[in-house]
Amino acid sequence: MQKFDEKAPVNLDEAIDAIESAYELMLAYAAQGRAREEGDPMGVRRALENALVALDLIGAASPETIGSRGGASAASVAGFLAIIRQDAEKARAIFAFVLGQALIGSQLIDNLNASIHVRALLTDLFLLDEAISAG
DSSP states (O other): OOOOOOOOOOSHHHHHHHHHHHHHHHHHHHTTTOSSOSSOTTOHHHHHHHHHHHHHHHHTOOHHHHTTGGGOOHHHHHHHHHHHHHHHHHHHHHHHHHHTSSOOOHHHHHHHHHOHHHHHHHHHHHHHHHHHHHO
């Protein structure tokens, strides 16, 4: 059984990884058909808490912290970051809502995974991560 035990992210690269790792864990958690966490053996709450920290870091990113990796202009980086911030804010609200639930079952996480807001954020981050890696 996969267990989430990663530390909270401290920079943009770690924040992107934390979101991607949380999503992977949530997919596995949703597939288990749990009615409740029962001690949270996989660490789904920890993954969501790390995702909240990561979303704060992502929201604070600037063209200066990302630079012009991949040859992108500062203006195009700023425009893309504005989109990421909007998507991150929506995903953050959803993650916080789920964390606020007394019980987090597989169905709740499955619905979280299916959220268009979470999927938009993931797509943004996959694109950003690839651009950073290529630069």
